[in-house]
Amino acid sequence: MHPHPALLFATADTLGPLSVTLLVIYPLFDVACAVADVRSVRTDHGGPVRHLYLNIALSTLTGVGLAVAATSGIPAVLRVWAVWAVTAGLVQLAVGAARRRMGGQWAMIVSGAVSTLAGASFFAQAGQGGASLTGLAGYAFVGGVFFLVSALRLGRPGSNA
Numbered sequence: 790m791h792p793h794p795a796l797l798f799a800t801a802d803t804l805g806p807l808s809v810t811l812l813v814i815y816p817l818f819d820v821a822c823a824v825a826d827v828r829s830v831r832t833d834h835g836g837p838v839r840h841l842y843l844n845i846a847l848s849t850l851t852g853v854g855l856a857v858a859a860t861s862g863i864p865a866v867l868r869v870w871a872v873w874a875v876t877a878g879l880v881q882l883a884v885g886a887a888r889r890r891m892g893g894q895w896a897m898i899v900s901g902a903v904s905t906l907a908g909a910s911f912f913a914q915a916g917q918g919g920a921s922l923t924g925l926a927g928y929a930f931v932g933g934v935f936f937l938v939s940a941l942r943l944g945r946p947g948s949n950a
Contacts, residue, residue, distance in 0.1 A: 804866065808922060809859040812866060815929055816848040816855065816873065823848065840884045847876050863922060867915035870925055871908045878904030903931065 823844045851873040858865035881901030885894040907928050914920050 804859050804863060804922075809856065812855045812859065812870075812922070812925070813852050816851040819848040819877070820845050820852070840880050840887070844877060844880045844884075847873060847880065851877075863920045864915040866922070867911045867920055867925070871910075871912035871915065874904045874908030874911060874928065876908075878902065878906075878908060904928075 823841050827838060827841045827845075851869065854869040854873075855866060858869040878901045881897050881904060883901075885897035885901060888894050888897075907924070911924060911928075914924060
């Protein structure tokens with residue numbers, strides 16, 4: 790599970806050193822998980838592994854983008870996070886669909902759909918007064934649960950998508 794949703798809830802109204810660190814760690818954690826996923830795939834037949842490399846690049850760029858956006862305030866952070874959530878969600882949908890035969894992909898597919906919709910919501914929130922990081926904290930928690938479920942189901946032979 791992602792390392793910090795509860796801490797992000799506690800710091801959701803401000804962009805202090807702790808909240809910025811937590812925001813940047815989240816996509817970097819995704820980079821580490823995608824690297825582990827790439828290493829677990831025995832052969833590269835294109836599709837899923839290529840998408841994982843795309844996810845690594847997107848998440849790395851997002852970590853940098855969040856650090857820069859944090860200097861401009863919460864709305865800028867929400868916009869960067871929104872773009873990442875939508876693109877990462879679409880990548881998750883593609884990987885989950887391409888690996889359905891492996892079983893255990895339903896969580897990745899649902900997570901991708903939720904991420905895409907949440908990204909659109911974050912973008913809308915960025916344009917409103919009183920924007921906060923509370924929605925991101927909830928997103929981080931739900932994303933972590935889906936990631937954990939997906940990882941556990943992938944470890945079971947014969948799991949169905």
